[in-house]
Amino acid sequence: MSRTGKKPIAPVSGVTVTISDRQVTAKGPKGEQSLTLMDIVNAKQTDGGIVIEPANESKEARAAWGTTRALINNMVIGVSAGFEKKLQIQGVGYRAAMQGKDLKLSLGFSHEVVFNTPAGITLTAPTQTEVVVTGSDKQLVGQVAADIRGWRPPEPYKGKGVRYVGEYIARKEGKKK
Missing domain, CATH: 3.90.930.12 (Ribosomal protein L6)
Known part of the structure; x- marks a missing residue:
């Protein structure tokens, strides 16, 4: 289990994150960034923030789980604070x-x-x-x-x-x- 992947990405004021199809887009005061998700991970928005989950229990999905969470978190931090x-x-x-x-x-x-x-x-x-x-x-x-x-x-x-x-x-x- 990925300790990093389990944590939800907390919402940041001034940043809007949209998830459509396999595309995650973050817009904020410092600009806009987007990331295309791999087929082996899923992302969904909840009240507590953005939650990343592996699509299956394969080794590749579990490895990509924490990485994808970190990439999206870096996008959110980047468009808000830089x-x-x-x-x-x-x-x-x-x-x-x-x-x-x-x-x-x-x-x-x-x-x-x-x-x-x-x-x-x-x-x-x-x-x-x-x-x-x-x-x-x-x-x-x-x-x-x-x-x-x-x-x-x-x-x-x-x-x-x-x-x-x-x-x-x-x-x-x-x-x-």
Whole structure:
């Protein structure tokens, strides 16, 4: 039994969730998202919120049960409050700046990296060493943050690179004489 799947998704003020056929749609102040349900799970609206149930007792249905509940819950949270990832840039000469809607990164390459902002995502650079990624889709926010980090992941010797705020980097000792 899925502990996550058993919990109903509580209604959030300002968010309307509609279930029609196999399509779940959430509308809120931050936008609109939809999810197509698999055939092995069912969703229904009750007074206590949205309840997800496996269609049968197969292993696949029980595995998809909790996952589907988490995806719908993330949609509801995303259209009501949104998601945010903060990145920190460390290194001499490493900096970030906004160029219109695009993010311009100086990461020690011979050229500057220009990251095009995808639809549904808002990038901001409050300081030269900070980047904030916000949006209503949790998966897309995480993917954009990972793509930016992927240009120069933090290295273990000096700690230079792009890291998530609060990320721990195991530091290594350099070579000795």
